Amino acid sequence: MSAYxxxxxxxxxxxxAQAATPECGGTCLFLGTVRNGPAESGVAAIEYTAYDDMxxxxxxxxxxxxxxxxPGARIALRHRLGRVAVGEPSIAIVAAAPHRAQAFEAxxxxxxxxxxxxxxxxxxxxxxxxxxxxxxxxxxTAGPPVRSLYA
Numbered sequence: 001m002s003a004y005x006x007x008x009x010x011x012x013x014x015x016x017a018q019a020a021t022p023e024c025g026g027t028c029l030f031l032g033t034v035r036n037g038p039a040e041s042g043v044a045a046i047e048y049t050a051y052d053d054m055x056x057x058x059x060x061x062x063x064x065x066x067x068x069x070x071p072g073a074r075i076a077l078r079h080r081l082g083r084v085a086v087g088e089p090s091i092a093i094v095a096a097a098p099h100r101a102q103a104f105e106a107x108x109x110x111x112x113x114x115x116x117x118x119x120x121x122x123x124x125x126x127x128x129x130x131x132x133x134x135x136x137x138x139x140x141t142a143g144p145p146v147r148s149l150y151a
Contacts, residue, residue: 004059005052007082010092018076019096026100028107032091034084037138042127045085049144050120052081062113066095066106073097073106079120 012029019027037043063075076094084090091114095107121144124132133143 002052002056004063004077004079005050005056005081006078007080010078010080010089012089012092012094015076015078015092015094019074019094021074021096023072024074024096024098024103026098026103027094027096028100028103030091030093030107030111031089032111033089034086036086037124043086043124044127045083045125046090047083047123047125047131048079048081048090048120049123050081050118054119055079058118059114062110062117065113066110069109070095070097070102070106073102075106075110077110077114079114079118081120083125 012031016027016029034043034046059077059079063077066075067073074096077092079091080089091111093107093110093114095103095110097103097106122134123143124134126132133141135141
């Protein structure tokens with residue numbers, strides 16, 4: 001599909017291999033997994049939707065920004081689209097850097113920027129068969145926007 005988006009399960013091993021290099025002594029892995037949420041919600045899965053080209057371009061910018069901030073760092077990232085069941089990763093980020101502090105900082109920067117900038121929307125698929133679109137903070141919303149999140 002693309003460098004950063006996938007409709008297939010995420011391979012953590014492949015991402016670690018992509019970021020690994022002998023010059024990097026610290027590697028940080030972040031997995032964002034689908035959670036059931038509060039007992040009243042009964043989430044069975046989340047369906048992620050995006051304008052693929054727009055999302056891919058924004059992920060490229062986020063990774064480039066991280067590489068500029070931490071020049072020795074190597075970043076590998078995948079974000080799932082489509083249906084992702086409870087317990088499965090919806091995003092994985094691997095940041096490798098010469099030192100552990102840089103790896104942690106770069107990894108945290110990438111996930112925070114993804115949460116803030118990425119035009120991906122999610123619909124909670126509930127165990128009772130209902131579906132609810134939620135915004136990045138987890139609050140119910142009418143659905144994905146008709147236009148870009150940047151407008």
